[in-house]
Amino acid sequence: MALKDKVILVTGGTSGIGEGCVRHFASLGAKVVIASNQREPGEALEEELRAAGQDAHFVFTDVSQEDSVQSMVARTLHFHGRIDGVHCNAGVWAKGKATEFNDAVWEKVMGVNVKSVLWTAKHVIPIMENQGQGVILITTSVAAQIGFPSHALYCASKAALEAIIRCLAVDHAGKVRVVGISPGTIDTPMLAATCEGWDKPVAELYADVARRIPVRRLGQPQDIAQAAAFLLSDEASYINATTIVLDGGTMALPPW
Ligand SMILES: NC(=O)c1ccc[n+]([C@@H]2O[C@H](COP(=O)([O-])OP(=O)(O)OC[C@H]3O[C@@H](n4cnc5c(N)ncnc54)[C@H](O)[C@@H]3O)[C@@H](O)[C@H]2O)c1
Structure with a gap:
Protein backbone atom coordinates (compact mmCIF):
# COMPACT_ATOMS: atom_id res chain seq x y z
CA MET A 1 0.00 0.00 0.00
CA ALA A 2 1.30 3.38 -1.08
CA LEU A 3 1.34 5.06 2.35
CA LYS A 4 2.22 2.02 4.49
CA ASP A 5 4.37 3.15 7.47
CA LYS A 6 4.76 6.69 6.10
CA VAL A 7 4.56 9.41 8.76
CA ILE A 8 1.93 11.88 7.58
CA LEU A 9 0.94 15.03 9.49
CA VAL A 10 -2.48 16.50 8.61
CA THR A 11 -3.48 19.98 9.78
CA GLY A 12 -7.19 20.61 10.20
CA GLY A 13 -7.45 16.84 10.56
CA THR A 14 -10.53 16.80 12.81
CA SER A 15 -13.26 17.92 10.44
CA GLY A 16 -14.41 17.70 6.83
CA ILE A 17 -11.67 17.15 4.25
CA GLY A 18 -8.88 16.82 6.81
CA GLU A 19 -10.77 14.22 8.85
CA GLY A 20 -11.53 12.28 5.65
CA CYS A 21 -7.83 12.35 4.78
CA VAL A 22 -6.76 11.23 8.26
CA ARG A 23 -9.17 8.28 8.15
CA HIS A 24 -8.10 7.27 4.65
CA PHE A 25 -4.34 7.62 5.25
CA ALA A 26 -4.62 5.63 8.48
CA SER A 27 -6.59 2.91 6.69
CA LEU A 28 -3.72 2.66 4.19
CA GLY A 29 -1.26 1.98 7.01
CA ALA A 30 0.18 5.48 7.44
CA LYS A 31 1.31 6.70 10.87
CA VAL A 32 -0.97 9.71 11.08
CA VAL A 33 -0.51 12.81 13.22
CA ILE A 34 -3.73 14.79 13.49
CA ALA A 35 -3.24 18.51 14.19
CA SER A 36 -6.05 20.96 14.81
CA ASN A 37 -7.55 23.47 17.20
CA GLN A 38 -10.53 21.17 17.98
CA ARG A 39 -9.36 19.29 21.07
CA GLU A 40 -12.33 17.00 21.82
CA PRO A 41 -12.90 15.77 18.25
CA GLY A 42 -9.12 15.30 17.92
CA GLU A 43 -8.83 13.17 21.04
CA ALA A 44 -11.92 11.15 20.05
CA LEU A 45 -10.56 10.50 16.54
CA GLU A 46 -7.17 9.45 17.91
CA GLU A 47 -8.88 7.03 20.29
CA GLU A 48 -11.18 5.62 17.59
CA LEU A 49 -8.35 5.00 15.12
CA ARG A 50 -6.12 3.40 17.76
CA ALA A 51 -8.98 1.14 18.88
CA ALA A 52 -9.18 -0.02 15.26
CA GLY A 53 -5.46 -0.91 15.37
CA GLN A 54 -4.31 2.12 13.39
CA ASP A 55 -1.45 4.46 14.23
CA ALA A 56 -2.69 7.93 15.21
CA HIS A 57 -1.67 10.80 17.49
CA PHE A 58 -3.59 14.02 18.05
CA VAL A 59 -1.64 17.23 18.64
CA PHE A 60 -3.59 20.33 19.66
CA THR A 61 -2.30 23.11 17.40
CA ASP A 62 -3.12 26.66 16.37
CA VAL A 63 -1.52 26.68 12.93
CA SER A 64 -1.53 30.47 12.73
CA GLN A 65 1.00 30.69 15.60
CA GLU A 66 4.66 29.87 15.01
CA ASP A 67 5.33 28.43 18.48
CA SER A 68 2.35 26.10 18.14
CA VAL A 69 3.47 24.92 14.68
CA GLN A 70 7.02 24.42 15.94
CA SER A 71 5.72 22.26 18.77
CA MET A 72 3.44 20.30 16.33
CA VAL A 73 6.46 19.46 14.19
CA ALA A 74 8.65 18.64 17.21
CA ARG A 75 6.04 16.31 18.66
CA THR A 76 5.62 14.51 15.32
CA LEU A 77 9.38 13.99 15.22
CA HIS A 78 9.32 12.83 18.85
CA PHE A 79 6.62 10.20 18.06
CA HIS A 80 8.18 8.83 14.88
CA GLY A 81 11.70 10.22 14.30
CA ARG A 82 10.83 11.36 10.76
CA ILE A 83 8.15 13.17 8.74
CA ASP A 84 7.42 11.83 5.26
CA GLY A 85 4.49 14.05 4.36
CA VAL A 86 2.64 17.08 5.63
CA HIS A 87 -0.84 17.92 4.44
CA CYS A 88 -1.40 21.63 5.12
CA ASN A 89 -5.18 21.59 5.06
CA ALA A 90 -6.43 23.71 7.99
CA GLY A 91 -8.45 26.62 6.73
CA VAL A 92 -11.10 29.16 7.59
CA TRP A 93 -13.71 30.76 5.40
CA ALA A 94 -14.83 34.37 5.60
CA LYS A 95 -17.29 36.36 3.55
CA GLY A 96 -16.95 40.05 2.81
CA LYS A 97 -16.21 42.66 0.19
CA ALA A 98 -13.18 44.93 0.27
CA THR A 99 -15.46 47.69 1.55
CA GLU A 100 -15.98 45.66 4.75
CA PHE A 101 -12.27 44.87 5.15
CA ASN A 102 -10.44 45.27 8.49
CA ASP A 103 -7.27 44.03 10.19
CA ALA A 104 -9.08 41.38 12.23
CA VAL A 105 -10.39 39.56 9.16
CA TRP A 106 -6.95 39.78 7.50
CA GLU A 107 -5.34 38.23 10.59
CA LYS A 108 -7.95 35.46 10.72
CA VAL A 109 -7.98 34.46 7.06
CA MET A 110 -4.36 35.07 6.11
CA GLY A 111 -3.15 33.78 9.50
CA VAL A 112 -4.87 30.40 9.24
CA ASN A 113 -4.88 29.91 5.46
CA VAL A 114 -1.49 31.33 4.46
CA LYS A 115 0.85 32.17 7.36
CA SER A 116 0.25 28.67 8.76
CA VAL A 117 1.67 27.12 5.59
CA LEU A 118 4.77 29.30 5.76
CA TRP A 119 5.33 28.43 9.44
CA THR A 120 4.88 24.75 8.65
CA ALA A 121 7.25 24.92 5.69
CA LYS A 122 9.81 26.79 7.79
CA HIS A 123 9.89 24.08 10.45
CA VAL A 124 9.35 20.94 8.41
CA ILE A 125 11.58 21.58 5.39
CA PRO A 126 14.90 21.35 7.31
CA ILE A 127 13.76 17.93 8.59
CA MET A 128 12.78 16.74 5.11
CA GLU A 129 16.02 18.08 3.60
CA ASN A 130 17.95 16.26 6.28
CA GLN A 131 16.06 13.04 5.50
CA GLY A 132 16.72 13.59 1.78
CA GLN A 133 13.02 13.57 0.93
CA GLY A 134 9.54 14.67 1.90
CA VAL A 135 6.26 15.87 0.45
CA ILE A 136 4.23 18.95 1.33
CA LEU A 137 0.63 18.85 0.12
CA ILE A 138 -1.44 22.03 0.40
CA THR A 139 -5.23 22.35 0.18
CA THR A 140 -6.04 25.38 -1.96
CA SER A 141 -9.47 25.92 -3.59
CA VAL A 142 -11.10 26.69 -6.92
CA ALA A 143 -11.59 30.06 -5.19
CA ALA A 144 -7.99 30.78 -6.24
CA GLN A 145 -9.20 30.94 -9.85
CA ILE A 146 -12.75 32.33 -9.54
CA GLY A 147 -14.00 35.76 -8.51
CA PHE A 148 -16.56 34.48 -5.99
CA PRO A 149 -18.85 37.40 -5.03
CA SER A 150 -18.04 38.81 -1.57
CA HIS A 151 -15.01 36.56 -1.03
CA ALA A 152 -12.03 38.75 -1.96
CA LEU A 153 -9.86 37.82 1.00
CA TYR A 154 -10.65 34.09 0.99
CA CYS A 155 -9.96 33.93 -2.77
CA ALA A 156 -6.72 35.89 -2.31
CA SER A 157 -5.58 33.55 0.47
CA LYS A 158 -6.06 30.51 -1.76
CA ALA A 159 -4.35 32.17 -4.75
CA ALA A 160 -1.39 32.95 -2.46
CA LEU A 161 -1.10 29.26 -1.66
CA GLU A 162 -0.79 28.37 -5.34
CA ALA A 163 2.18 30.79 -5.61
CA ILE A 164 3.72 29.38 -2.42
CA ILE A 165 3.49 25.84 -3.87
CA ARG A 166 5.56 26.87 -6.90
CA CYS A 167 8.12 28.81 -4.84
CA LEU A 168 8.66 26.09 -2.21
CA ALA A 169 9.07 23.47 -4.95
CA VAL A 170 11.72 25.58 -6.69
CA ASP A 171 13.59 26.62 -3.53
CA HIS A 172 13.76 23.09 -2.08
CA ALA A 173 14.02 21.13 -5.31
CA GLY A 174 15.49 17.66 -5.34
CA LYS A 175 14.53 16.85 -1.77
CA VAL A 176 11.06 18.27 -1.08
CA ARG A 177 8.16 17.79 -3.46
CA VAL A 178 5.34 20.34 -3.11
CA VAL A 179 1.86 19.91 -4.59
CA GLY A 180 -1.61 21.36 -4.17
CA ILE A 181 -5.13 20.03 -4.32
CA SER A 182 -7.85 22.43 -5.30
CA PRO A 183 -11.27 21.19 -4.18
CA GLY A 184 -14.52 22.41 -5.70
CA THR A 185 -17.71 21.97 -3.66
CA GLY A 219 -17.66 16.09 -3.62
CA GLN A 220 -17.10 14.07 -0.45
CA PRO A 221 -14.00 14.24 1.77
CA GLN A 222 -13.15 10.72 0.56
CA ASP A 223 -12.87 12.05 -3.03
CA ILE A 224 -10.14 14.42 -1.86
CA ALA A 225 -8.54 11.85 0.43
CA GLN A 226 -7.99 9.33 -2.37
CA ALA A 227 -6.23 11.88 -4.56
CA ALA A 228 -4.28 13.24 -1.56
CA ALA A 229 -3.01 9.74 -0.67
CA PHE A 230 -1.74 9.30 -4.23
CA LEU A 231 -0.05 12.74 -4.26
CA LEU A 232 1.70 11.98 -0.95
CA SER A 233 2.90 8.59 -2.19
CA ASP A 234 6.09 7.71 -4.08
CA GLU A 235 3.90 6.79 -7.05
CA ALA A 236 3.38 10.55 -7.61
CA SER A 237 7.12 11.32 -7.51
CA TYR A 238 7.05 13.23 -10.82
CA ILE A 239 4.14 15.49 -9.80
CA ASN A 240 5.66 18.66 -8.39
CA ALA A 241 5.05 22.45 -8.16
CA THR A 242 1.51 22.12 -9.44
CA THR A 243 -2.07 22.00 -8.18
CA ILE A 244 -4.58 19.29 -9.08
CA VAL A 245 -8.20 20.46 -9.42
CA LEU A 246 -10.78 18.12 -7.82
CA ASP A 247 -14.10 19.75 -8.67
CA GLY A 248 -16.16 17.20 -10.59
CA GLY A 249 -15.76 19.39 -13.67
CA THR A 250 -17.12 22.64 -12.22
CA MET A 251 -14.33 24.82 -13.64
CA ALA A 252 -15.21 23.68 -17.16
CA LEU A 253 -18.73 25.14 -16.97
CA PRO A 254 -19.60 28.11 -19.18
CA PRO A 255 -20.18 31.36 -17.25
CA TRP A 256 -23.95 31.54 -17.90
N1 LIG B 1 -15.48 22.33 1.69
C1 LIG B 1 -15.21 22.85 0.51
O1 LIG B 1 -16.09 22.91 -0.38
C2 LIG B 1 -13.82 23.38 0.23
C3 LIG B 1 -13.56 23.79 -1.09
C4 LIG B 1 -12.30 24.25 -1.40
C5 LIG B 1 -11.31 24.30 -0.42
N2 LIG B 1 -11.59 23.92 0.85
C6 LIG B 1 -10.50 23.99 1.81
O2 LIG B 1 -10.33 22.72 2.40
C7 LIG B 1 -9.78 22.86 3.71
C8 LIG B 1 -10.64 22.07 4.69
O3 LIG B 1 -11.94 22.65 4.69
P1 LIG B 1 -13.24 21.86 5.18
O4 LIG B 1 -14.30 22.17 4.22
O5 LIG B 1 -12.91 20.47 5.52
O6 LIG B 1 -13.54 22.74 6.49
P2 LIG B 1 -13.86 22.36 8.02
O7 LIG B 1 -14.31 23.63 8.63
O8 LIG B 1 -14.72 21.16 8.09
O9 LIG B 1 -12.41 21.97 8.59
C9 LIG B 1 -11.43 22.94 8.82
C10 LIG B 1 -10.39 22.38 9.77
O10 LIG B 1 -9.38 23.38 9.97
C11 LIG B 1 -9.13 23.46 11.37
N3 LIG B 1 -8.63 24.80 11.74
C12 LIG B 1 -9.22 25.99 11.55
N4 LIG B 1 -8.48 26.96 12.12
C13 LIG B 1 -7.40 26.36 12.68
C14 LIG B 1 -6.27 26.83 13.42
N5 LIG B 1 -6.11 28.14 13.70
N6 LIG B 1 -5.37 25.93 13.86
C15 LIG B 1 -5.54 24.60 13.58
N7 LIG B 1 -6.57 24.10 12.89
C16 LIG B 1 -7.49 24.98 12.45
C17 LIG B 1 -10.47 23.15 12.04
O11 LIG B 1 -10.27 22.75 13.37
C18 LIG B 1 -10.96 22.02 11.14
O12 LIG B 1 -10.41 20.80 11.58
C19 LIG B 1 -9.72 24.35 3.98
O13 LIG B 1 -8.42 24.82 3.72
C20 LIG B 1 -10.71 24.93 2.98
O14 LIG B 1 -10.41 26.26 2.66
C21 LIG B 1 -12.83 23.46 1.19
Missing part, protein backbone atom coordinates in the same frame (compact mmCIF):
# COMPACT_ATOMS: atom_id res chain seq x y z
CA ILE A 186 -17.09 19.42 -0.91
CA ASP A 187 -19.71 18.35 1.64
CA THR A 188 -18.15 19.51 4.93
CA PRO A 189 -19.06 21.70 7.93
CA MET A 190 -17.35 24.63 6.16
CA LEU A 191 -19.61 24.23 3.12
CA ALA A 192 -22.67 24.11 5.39
CA ALA A 193 -21.51 27.35 7.05
CA THR A 194 -21.36 29.07 3.65
CA CYS A 195 -25.09 28.34 3.20
CA GLU A 196 -26.16 30.42 6.20
CA GLY A 197 -28.31 33.40 5.28
CA TRP A 198 -29.49 31.99 1.95
CA ASP A 199 -33.22 31.88 1.18
CA LYS A 200 -33.37 28.05 0.92
CA PRO A 201 -32.66 25.13 3.27
CA VAL A 202 -29.18 23.62 2.97
CA ALA A 203 -30.47 20.37 1.39
CA GLU A 204 -32.20 22.32 -1.38
CA LEU A 205 -29.12 24.47 -2.01
CA TYR A 206 -26.95 21.34 -2.18
CA ALA A 207 -29.37 19.72 -4.66
CA ASP A 208 -29.29 22.84 -6.87
CA VAL A 209 -25.49 22.89 -6.84
CA ALA A 210 -25.23 19.13 -7.46
CA ARG A 211 -27.43 19.48 -10.55
CA ARG A 212 -24.96 21.99 -12.02
CA ILE A 213 -21.71 20.12 -11.31
CA PRO A 214 -20.83 17.98 -14.37
CA VAL A 215 -20.52 14.77 -12.26
CA ARG A 216 -23.97 15.67 -10.78
CA ARG A 217 -23.04 15.42 -7.11
CA LEU A 218 -21.16 17.31 -4.41
Whole structure:
Protein backbone atom coordinates (compact mmCIF):
# COMPACT_ATOMS: atom_id res chain seq x y z
CA MET A 1 0.00 0.00 0.00
CA ALA A 2 1.30 3.38 -1.08
CA LEU A 3 1.34 5.06 2.35
CA LYS A 4 2.22 2.02 4.49
CA ASP A 5 4.37 3.15 7.47
CA LYS A 6 4.76 6.69 6.10
CA VAL A 7 4.56 9.41 8.76
CA ILE A 8 1.93 11.88 7.58
CA LEU A 9 0.94 15.03 9.49
CA VAL A 10 -2.48 16.50 8.61
CA THR A 11 -3.48 19.98 9.78
CA GLY A 12 -7.19 20.61 10.20
CA GLY A 13 -7.45 16.84 10.56
CA THR A 14 -10.53 16.80 12.81
CA SER A 15 -13.26 17.92 10.44
CA GLY A 16 -14.41 17.70 6.83
CA ILE A 17 -11.67 17.15 4.25
CA GLY A 18 -8.88 16.82 6.81
CA GLU A 19 -10.77 14.22 8.85
CA GLY A 20 -11.53 12.28 5.65
CA CYS A 21 -7.83 12.35 4.78
CA VAL A 22 -6.76 11.23 8.26
CA ARG A 23 -9.17 8.28 8.15
CA HIS A 24 -8.10 7.27 4.65
CA PHE A 25 -4.34 7.62 5.25
CA ALA A 26 -4.62 5.63 8.48
CA SER A 27 -6.59 2.91 6.69
CA LEU A 28 -3.72 2.66 4.19
CA GLY A 29 -1.26 1.98 7.01
CA ALA A 30 0.18 5.48 7.44
CA LYS A 31 1.31 6.70 10.87
CA VAL A 32 -0.97 9.71 11.08
CA VAL A 33 -0.51 12.81 13.22
CA ILE A 34 -3.73 14.79 13.49
CA ALA A 35 -3.24 18.51 14.19
CA SER A 36 -6.05 20.96 14.81
CA ASN A 37 -7.55 23.47 17.20
CA GLN A 38 -10.53 21.17 17.98
CA ARG A 39 -9.36 19.29 21.07
CA GLU A 40 -12.33 17.00 21.82
CA PRO A 41 -12.90 15.77 18.25
CA GLY A 42 -9.12 15.30 17.92
CA GLU A 43 -8.83 13.17 21.04
CA ALA A 44 -11.92 11.15 20.05
CA LEU A 45 -10.56 10.50 16.54
CA GLU A 46 -7.17 9.45 17.91
CA GLU A 47 -8.88 7.03 20.29
CA GLU A 48 -11.18 5.62 17.59
CA LEU A 49 -8.35 5.00 15.12
CA ARG A 50 -6.12 3.40 17.76
CA ALA A 51 -8.98 1.14 18.88
CA ALA A 52 -9.18 -0.02 15.26
CA GLY A 53 -5.46 -0.91 15.37
CA GLN A 54 -4.31 2.12 13.39
CA ASP A 55 -1.45 4.46 14.23
CA ALA A 56 -2.69 7.93 15.21
CA HIS A 57 -1.67 10.80 17.49
CA PHE A 58 -3.59 14.02 18.05
CA VAL A 59 -1.64 17.23 18.64
CA PHE A 60 -3.59 20.33 19.66
CA THR A 61 -2.30 23.11 17.40
CA ASP A 62 -3.12 26.66 16.37
CA VAL A 63 -1.52 26.68 12.93
CA SER A 64 -1.53 30.47 12.73
CA GLN A 65 1.00 30.69 15.60
CA GLU A 66 4.66 29.87 15.01
CA ASP A 67 5.33 28.43 18.48
CA SER A 68 2.35 26.10 18.14
CA VAL A 69 3.47 24.92 14.68
CA GLN A 70 7.02 24.42 15.94
CA SER A 71 5.72 22.26 18.77
CA MET A 72 3.44 20.30 16.33
CA VAL A 73 6.46 19.46 14.19
CA ALA A 74 8.65 18.64 17.21
CA ARG A 75 6.04 16.31 18.66
CA THR A 76 5.62 14.51 15.32
CA LEU A 77 9.38 13.99 15.22
CA HIS A 78 9.32 12.83 18.85
CA PHE A 79 6.62 10.20 18.06
CA HIS A 80 8.18 8.83 14.88
CA GLY A 81 11.70 10.22 14.30
CA ARG A 82 10.83 11.36 10.76
CA ILE A 83 8.15 13.17 8.74
CA ASP A 84 7.42 11.83 5.26
CA GLY A 85 4.49 14.05 4.36
CA VAL A 86 2.64 17.08 5.63
CA HIS A 87 -0.84 17.92 4.44
CA CYS A 88 -1.40 21.63 5.12
CA ASN A 89 -5.18 21.59 5.06
CA ALA A 90 -6.43 23.71 7.99
CA GLY A 91 -8.45 26.62 6.73
CA VAL A 92 -11.10 29.16 7.59
CA TRP A 93 -13.71 30.76 5.40
CA ALA A 94 -14.83 34.37 5.60
CA LYS A 95 -17.29 36.36 3.55
CA GLY A 96 -16.95 40.05 2.81
CA LYS A 97 -16.21 42.66 0.19
CA ALA A 98 -13.18 44.93 0.27
CA THR A 99 -15.46 47.69 1.55
CA GLU A 100 -15.98 45.66 4.75
CA PHE A 101 -12.27 44.87 5.15
CA ASN A 102 -10.44 45.27 8.49
CA ASP A 103 -7.27 44.03 10.19
CA ALA A 104 -9.08 41.38 12.23
CA VAL A 105 -10.39 39.56 9.16
CA TRP A 106 -6.95 39.78 7.50
CA GLU A 107 -5.34 38.23 10.59
CA LYS A 108 -7.95 35.46 10.72
CA VAL A 109 -7.98 34.46 7.06
CA MET A 110 -4.36 35.07 6.11
CA GLY A 111 -3.15 33.78 9.50
CA VAL A 112 -4.87 30.40 9.24
CA ASN A 113 -4.88 29.91 5.46
CA VAL A 114 -1.49 31.33 4.46
CA LYS A 115 0.85 32.17 7.36
CA SER A 116 0.25 28.67 8.76
CA VAL A 117 1.67 27.12 5.59
CA LEU A 118 4.77 29.30 5.76
CA TRP A 119 5.33 28.43 9.44
CA THR A 120 4.88 24.75 8.65
CA ALA A 121 7.25 24.92 5.69
CA LYS A 122 9.81 26.79 7.79
CA HIS A 123 9.89 24.08 10.45
CA VAL A 124 9.35 20.94 8.41
CA ILE A 125 11.58 21.58 5.39
CA PRO A 126 14.90 21.35 7.31
CA ILE A 127 13.76 17.93 8.59
CA MET A 128 12.78 16.74 5.11
CA GLU A 129 16.02 18.08 3.60
CA ASN A 130 17.95 16.26 6.28
CA GLN A 131 16.06 13.04 5.50
CA GLY A 132 16.72 13.59 1.78
CA GLN A 133 13.02 13.57 0.93
CA GLY A 134 9.54 14.67 1.90
CA VAL A 135 6.26 15.87 0.45
CA ILE A 136 4.23 18.95 1.33
CA LEU A 137 0.63 18.85 0.12
CA ILE A 138 -1.44 22.03 0.40
CA THR A 139 -5.23 22.35 0.18
CA THR A 140 -6.04 25.38 -1.96
CA SER A 141 -9.47 25.92 -3.59
CA VAL A 142 -11.10 26.69 -6.92
CA ALA A 143 -11.59 30.06 -5.19
CA ALA A 144 -7.99 30.78 -6.24
CA GLN A 145 -9.20 30.94 -9.85
CA ILE A 146 -12.75 32.33 -9.54
CA GLY A 147 -14.00 35.76 -8.51
CA PHE A 148 -16.56 34.48 -5.99
CA PRO A 149 -18.85 37.40 -5.03
CA SER A 150 -18.04 38.81 -1.57
CA HIS A 151 -15.01 36.56 -1.03
CA ALA A 152 -12.03 38.75 -1.96
CA LEU A 153 -9.86 37.82 1.00
CA TYR A 154 -10.65 34.09 0.99
CA CYS A 155 -9.96 33.93 -2.77
CA ALA A 156 -6.72 35.89 -2.31
CA SER A 157 -5.58 33.55 0.47
CA LYS A 158 -6.06 30.51 -1.76
CA ALA A 159 -4.35 32.17 -4.75
CA ALA A 160 -1.39 32.95 -2.46
CA LEU A 161 -1.10 29.26 -1.66
CA GLU A 162 -0.79 28.37 -5.34
CA ALA A 163 2.18 30.79 -5.61
CA ILE A 164 3.72 29.38 -2.42
CA ILE A 165 3.49 25.84 -3.87
CA ARG A 166 5.56 26.87 -6.90
CA CYS A 167 8.12 28.81 -4.84
CA LEU A 168 8.66 26.09 -2.21
CA ALA A 169 9.07 23.47 -4.95
CA VAL A 170 11.72 25.58 -6.69
CA ASP A 171 13.59 26.62 -3.53
CA HIS A 172 13.76 23.09 -2.08
CA ALA A 173 14.02 21.13 -5.31
CA GLY A 174 15.49 17.66 -5.34
CA LYS A 175 14.53 16.85 -1.77
CA VAL A 176 11.06 18.27 -1.08
CA ARG A 177 8.16 17.79 -3.46
CA VAL A 178 5.34 20.34 -3.11
CA VAL A 179 1.86 19.91 -4.59
CA GLY A 180 -1.61 21.36 -4.17
CA ILE A 181 -5.13 20.03 -4.32
CA SER A 182 -7.85 22.43 -5.30
CA PRO A 183 -11.27 21.19 -4.18
CA GLY A 184 -14.52 22.41 -5.70
CA THR A 185 -17.71 21.97 -3.66
CA ILE A 186 -17.09 19.42 -0.91
CA ASP A 187 -19.71 18.35 1.64
CA THR A 188 -18.15 19.51 4.93
CA PRO A 189 -19.06 21.70 7.93
CA MET A 190 -17.35 24.63 6.16
CA LEU A 191 -19.61 24.23 3.12
CA ALA A 192 -22.67 24.11 5.39
CA ALA A 193 -21.51 27.35 7.05
CA THR A 194 -21.36 29.07 3.65
CA CYS A 195 -25.09 28.34 3.20
CA GLU A 196 -26.16 30.42 6.20
CA GLY A 197 -28.31 33.40 5.28
CA TRP A 198 -29.49 31.99 1.95
CA ASP A 199 -33.22 31.88 1.18
CA LYS A 200 -33.37 28.05 0.92
CA PRO A 201 -32.66 25.13 3.27
CA VAL A 202 -29.18 23.62 2.97
CA ALA A 203 -30.47 20.37 1.39
CA GLU A 204 -32.20 22.32 -1.38
CA LEU A 205 -29.12 24.47 -2.01
CA TYR A 206 -26.95 21.34 -2.18
CA ALA A 207 -29.37 19.72 -4.66
CA ASP A 208 -29.29 22.84 -6.87
CA VAL A 209 -25.49 22.89 -6.84
CA ALA A 210 -25.23 19.13 -7.46
CA ARG A 211 -27.43 19.48 -10.55
CA ARG A 212 -24.96 21.99 -12.02
CA ILE A 213 -21.71 20.12 -11.31
CA PRO A 214 -20.83 17.98 -14.37
CA VAL A 215 -20.52 14.77 -12.26
CA ARG A 216 -23.97 15.67 -10.78
CA ARG A 217 -23.04 15.42 -7.11
CA LEU A 218 -21.16 17.31 -4.41
CA GLY A 219 -17.66 16.09 -3.62
CA GLN A 220 -17.10 14.07 -0.45
CA PRO A 221 -14.00 14.24 1.77
CA GLN A 222 -13.15 10.72 0.56
CA ASP A 223 -12.87 12.05 -3.03
CA ILE A 224 -10.14 14.42 -1.86
CA ALA A 225 -8.54 11.85 0.43
CA GLN A 226 -7.99 9.33 -2.37
CA ALA A 227 -6.23 11.88 -4.56
CA ALA A 228 -4.28 13.24 -1.56
CA ALA A 229 -3.01 9.74 -0.67
CA PHE A 230 -1.74 9.30 -4.23
CA LEU A 231 -0.05 12.74 -4.26
CA LEU A 232 1.70 11.98 -0.95
CA SER A 233 2.90 8.59 -2.19
CA ASP A 234 6.09 7.71 -4.08
CA GLU A 235 3.90 6.79 -7.05
CA ALA A 236 3.38 10.55 -7.61
CA SER A 237 7.12 11.32 -7.51
CA TYR A 238 7.05 13.23 -10.82
CA ILE A 239 4.14 15.49 -9.80
CA ASN A 240 5.66 18.66 -8.39
CA ALA A 241 5.05 22.45 -8.16
CA THR A 242 1.51 22.12 -9.44
CA THR A 243 -2.07 22.00 -8.18
CA ILE A 244 -4.58 19.29 -9.08
CA VAL A 245 -8.20 20.46 -9.42
CA LEU A 246 -10.78 18.12 -7.82
CA ASP A 247 -14.10 19.75 -8.67
CA GLY A 248 -16.16 17.20 -10.59
CA GLY A 249 -15.76 19.39 -13.67
CA THR A 250 -17.12 22.64 -12.22
CA MET A 251 -14.33 24.82 -13.64
CA ALA A 252 -15.21 23.68 -17.16
CA LEU A 253 -18.73 25.14 -16.97
CA PRO A 254 -19.60 28.11 -19.18
CA PRO A 255 -20.18 31.36 -17.25
CA TRP A 256 -23.95 31.54 -17.90
N1 LIG B 1 -15.48 22.33 1.69
C1 LIG B 1 -15.21 22.85 0.51
O1 LIG B 1 -16.09 22.91 -0.38
C2 LIG B 1 -13.82 23.38 0.23
C3 LIG B 1 -13.56 23.79 -1.09
C4 LIG B 1 -12.30 24.25 -1.40
C5 LIG B 1 -11.31 24.30 -0.42
N2 LIG B 1 -11.59 23.92 0.85
C6 LIG B 1 -10.50 23.99 1.81
O2 LIG B 1 -10.33 22.72 2.40
C7 LIG B 1 -9.78 22.86 3.71
C8 LIG B 1 -10.64 22.07 4.69
O3 LIG B 1 -11.94 22.65 4.69
P1 LIG B 1 -13.24 21.86 5.18
O4 LIG B 1 -14.30 22.17 4.22
O5 LIG B 1 -12.91 20.47 5.52
O6 LIG B 1 -13.54 22.74 6.49
P2 LIG B 1 -13.86 22.36 8.02
O7 LIG B 1 -14.31 23.63 8.63
O8 LIG B 1 -14.72 21.16 8.09
O9 LIG B 1 -12.41 21.97 8.59
C9 LIG B 1 -11.43 22.94 8.82
C10 LIG B 1 -10.39 22.38 9.77
O10 LIG B 1 -9.38 23.38 9.97
C11 LIG B 1 -9.13 23.46 11.37
N3 LIG B 1 -8.63 24.80 11.74
C12 LIG B 1 -9.22 25.99 11.55
N4 LIG B 1 -8.48 26.96 12.12
C13 LIG B 1 -7.40 26.36 12.68
C14 LIG B 1 -6.27 26.83 13.42
N5 LIG B 1 -6.11 28.14 13.70
N6 LIG B 1 -5.37 25.93 13.86
C15 LIG B 1 -5.54 24.60 13.58
N7 LIG B 1 -6.57 24.10 12.89
C16 LIG B 1 -7.49 24.98 12.45
C17 LIG B 1 -10.47 23.15 12.04
O11 LIG B 1 -10.27 22.75 13.37
C18 LIG B 1 -10.96 22.02 11.14
O12 LIG B 1 -10.41 20.80 11.58
C19 LIG B 1 -9.72 24.35 3.98
O13 LIG B 1 -8.42 24.82 3.72
C20 LIG B 1 -10.71 24.93 2.98
O14 LIG B 1 -10.41 26.26 2.66
C21 LIG B 1 -12.83 23.46 1.19
